[in-house]
Amino acid sequence: xxxxxxxxxxxxxxMLDQRLLPGEEIYQTYSTxxxxxxxxxxxxxxxxxxxGIAGAMGLALGALSIKDDKKKSFLSxxxxxxxxxxxxxxxxxxxxxxxxxxxxxxxxxxSENVETIKEILTQEAVKIAVEDGKINQxxxxxxxxxxxNGDHVLTHCNAGALATAGFGTALGVLYxxxxxxxxxxxxxxxxxxxxxGARLTAWELSKNDIPVTVxxxxxxxxxxxxxxxxxxxxGADRIAANGDVANKIGTYSxxxxxxxxxxxxxxxxxxxxxxxxxxxxxxxxxxxxxxxxVTHVGQTQLTPEAVKICNxxxxxxPNELVAAIITEKGIAKAPYPTTLKAFYNQS
Ligand code: MRU
Numbered sequence: 001x002x003x004x005x006x007x008x009x010x011x012x013x014x015m016l017d018q019r020l021l022p023g024e025e026i027y028q029t030y031s032t033x034x035x036x037x038x039x040x041x042x043x044x045x046x047x048x049x050x051x052g053i054a055g056a057m058g059l060a061l062g063a064l065s066i067k068d069d070k071k072k073s074f075l076s077x078x079x080x081x082x083x084x085x086x087x088x089x090x091x092x093x094x095x096x097x098x099x100x101x102x103x104x105x106x107x108x109x110x111s112e113n114v115e116t117i118k119e120i121l122t123q124e125a126v127k128i129a130v131e132d133g134k135i136n137q138x139x140x141x142x143x144x145x146x147x148x149n150g151d152h153v154l155t156h157c158n159a160g161a162l163a164t165a166g167f168g169t170a171l172g173v174l175y176x177x178x179x180x181x182x183x184x185x186x187x188x189x190x191x192x193x194x195x196x197g198a199r200l201t202a203w204e205l206s207k208n209d210i211p212v213t214v215x216x217x218x219x220x221x222x223x224x225x226x227x228x229x230x231x232x233x234x235g236a237d238r239i240a241a242n243g244d245v246a247n248k249i250g251t252y253s254x255x256x257x258x259x260x261x262x263x264x265x266x267x268x269x270x271x272x273x274x275x276x277x278x279x280x281x282x283x284x285x286x287x288x289x290x291x292x293x294v295t296h297v298g299q300t301q302l303t304p305e306a307v308k309i310c311n312x313x314x315x316x317x318p319n320e321l322v323a324a325i326i327t328e329k330g331i332a333k334a335p336y337p338t339t340l341k342a343f344y345n346q347s
Pocket of ligand 1: 046047048092107156157158159160163164168169170196234235239247248249282313
């Protein structure tokens with residue numbers, strides 16, 4: 001990739017500021033966990049795997065900042081910091097997954113030496129990022145087999161390099177297919193209100209010379225009816241044990257449209273996005289984001305002052321609309337409660 005979404009550098013976290021794309025490519029450097037938490041909340045970094053990594057790196061910064069050398073009180077302060085970071089975005093399970101992994105490592109480490117634990121936590125956060133990149137490659141290779149020459153692939157939101165520490169989940173499949181010589185083009189839903197499709201997906205695909213056409217979200221149905229879309233491929237923020245998929249608001253509508261038009265709807269996500277403790281999509285918490293994301297584009301206000309605004313950031317697509325879920329363990333198909341669990345048990 002020609003950019004780095006997130007990096008650990010000299011005990012600081014460096015992130016590409018996604019709020020400024022595509023206009024400006026600015027890297028922000030954070031040296032405290034509070035700054036990282038704020039960066040996650042305000043969408044400097046976004047996308048489920050990327051916020052999982054940011055959370056883990058934020059916790060590593062938090063660990064470095066604790067002045068206590070008694071393990072017990074160090075761990076209780078660390079737990080509090082993990083809770084603060086975790087509260088920034090509730091839907092993507094990767095955030096709590098990364099924080100739990102870090103906390104378990106600290107709690108179960110035999111050393112009583114706090115400095116040793118700090119060092120191990122720092123290494124673990126970097127390891128989570130490296131693993132994510134490798135998982136992207138494996139998922140990409142599994143999923144590439146689904147893409148054929150001449151496909152017109154619709155995607156929603158951004159599930160690419162900007163949402164991971166590698167080349168992406170849904171877009172990773174497309175990058176992998178392209179690298180194998182398969183030729184297709186991509187339609188990117190603009191993805192109101194935060195415009196991850198128009199700003200981010202279009203930016204990274206065009207930077208990598210993959211043909212992309214941006215459409216507004218309400219155009220997908222018509223394009224499908226005209227035979228201009230042959231596949232839909234998206235990422236996920238949390239997948240319940242039964243295969244229900246939480247992803248960016250608008251994904252459910254796309255999945256329904258795809259079903260109606262007989263177009264396969266694929267989801268690409270690492271096992272860290274699958275939450276077997278959440279039995280169905282009804283249990284997935286849906287983040288409500290600030291009203292300003294709907295009322296304004298940049299500094300321009302679109303809506304009258306006194307109207308009510310609703311801004312759920314995600315929706316849930318029921319498993320019966322999902323043709324397959326591509327993970328690093330392979331391609332899962334219905335019945336998802338069995339196939340997803342089997343993948344989990346392999347890990
Ligand atoms: O609000 P965002 O931009 O964090 O939402 C991101 C998405 O919904 C992505 O599709 C999802 O995290 C998958 S990213 C590999």
